[in-house]
Structures are given as C-alpha cells and as structure tokens.
Amino acid sequence: MRREREWEAIAQSPHERLFGPIVEGAASPTLPGTEAVLASLFVTSQVLVVEDDPDVRDSIVDLLQSEVPWIEVSSATDGMEALELLEEGAEPCLALLDLMMPVMNGVEFLDTVRDRSLAPAMQIVLISAHVQFARHVKYPGISGLLPKPFQATDLLEIVRRHCPDPAASSAQS
Numbered sequence: 722m723r724r725e726r727e728w729e730a731i732a733q734s735p736h737e738r739l740f741g742p743i744v745e746g747a748a749s750p751t752l753p754g755t756e757a758v759l760a761s762l763f764v765t766s767q768v769l770v771v772e773d774d775p776d777v778r779d780s781i782v783d784l785l786q787s788e789v790p791w792i793e794v795s796s797a798t799d800g801m802e803a804l805e806l807l808e809e810g811a812e813p814c815l816a817l818l819d820l821m822m823p824v825m826n827g828v829e830f831l832d833t834v835r836d837r838s839l840a841p842a843m844q845i846v847l848i849s850a851h852v853q854f855a856r857h858v859k860y861p862g863i864s865g866l867l868p869k870p871f872q873a874t875d876l877l878e879i880v881r882r883h884c885p886d887p888a889a890s891s892a893q894s
Contacts, residue, residue, distance in 0.1 A: 766884035769813040770796040771803040771830065772848065773822040777869075781817065781876065788877055792884050799823055800830030807839045814842065815883040817867070817876075820849045820858065831860045844883050 768785060772778035778796050785794045795811060797803035799822040807813075820827035827847065834840060845862045849855040850869040865879060 765887045766792045766815070767811060767813040768792050768794050768880060768884060769803060769806065769811065769816040769843075770794060771800060771816060771822070771827070772796070772819045773798050774819075777819075784873055784876065785880060789880055789884070789886075791886050791888070792880070800825030800827060800833070803830055804833055804839070807834065808837075812840060812842070814844065815880065816840075816843055816845045817848050817880075818845050820847060820855055821851060828858060831858070831863075835860065846879055846883070 768789075770778055770781050770785075772781065775798075778798070782794050782796050785792060795806055795813070797806055801824045803816070803818075804825065818827045818830065825833070827849075831845070834843075841862075843862055844864045845860070846865040846867055847855045847858060847863060848867045848869060848871070852866070852868045855866050855868075864883070867875060867879060
C-alpha cells in the first residue's frame, strides 16, 4: 500500500521522476549537460522559423513542437535575429522564412547567408502573402513556397518531408 502511494505521488508530480519514489527535500541529481545530451538522443533535426508577426510565429512554433517531436524549433523575429542564431552555431535542416520583415527582410537574410557561407545544408521554404514576389526569389536552398494564409496540415507536410521522423525510417529498415 505504501509503495502504491509513492508511485501515485510520482504520477501526480509536475516533474516526472524516472528513478523511483519521491524523497521529500531531496534534490534531483543532475549532471551538467544531462538535459542537452538526453535531448540530442531524441531530437534529430532543427527547424528555424523566421517570422515577424508574433501570432503567426508562435502558432507555427507551438504546432511544430506538439506535432513533430523529433525536431528542435528555434525562432527569430527578423533576418538579423536569424542570422545571429546561425552565427552562434544553429544548424537547421529547414528554415521557414517570411520575406517581408523589418530590420532585415528575407531577401537580405538570404544574401547574407550566401555571402557568409552559413548553413550550406539548410533548405528554405518561403512563407509569404506576397506570392507573386516570392515566386521570383531564386536562391540556392529554396525548396518551396507556402502562401499565407496556410493550413496547418500543409505546414506539417512540408516539415515532415524535409525533416523525416527517424523512428519511422528505422522501423522500415
């Protein structure tokens, strides 16, 4: 009976405990970098969302984090912020890039990424309400265009195509 109550406390705990019952007042042992190492075992791809509209950006990030758990999602409000993430070492396999943004727009971002040879393996899907303009943007790495407004299913299909679930591919092997 006592053991049952201990495990019920674990299940009700806001923080999952993986190694046994809760000991009141005990600190959770954590080695430096443990969370990063564990996350790297499950996260295999990075997606960069570059969008100035906070509602659209937050919706995209929330959707991807809930529906595509094998990716790490980072976001930027403009091209300059996205550039800083790349210069700090981010290596996204996919960038979802708005074209019309303040500070540094999508085309200026693409010019700078090309000039500085950053993220050469990164694929780019343009996200824009200015479809006619977006169709004329030609850069290496651009692999698609998602016109605004778009359906969540269309966005998820694009992300899953560029960053496939590693569990699905290993299950087929």
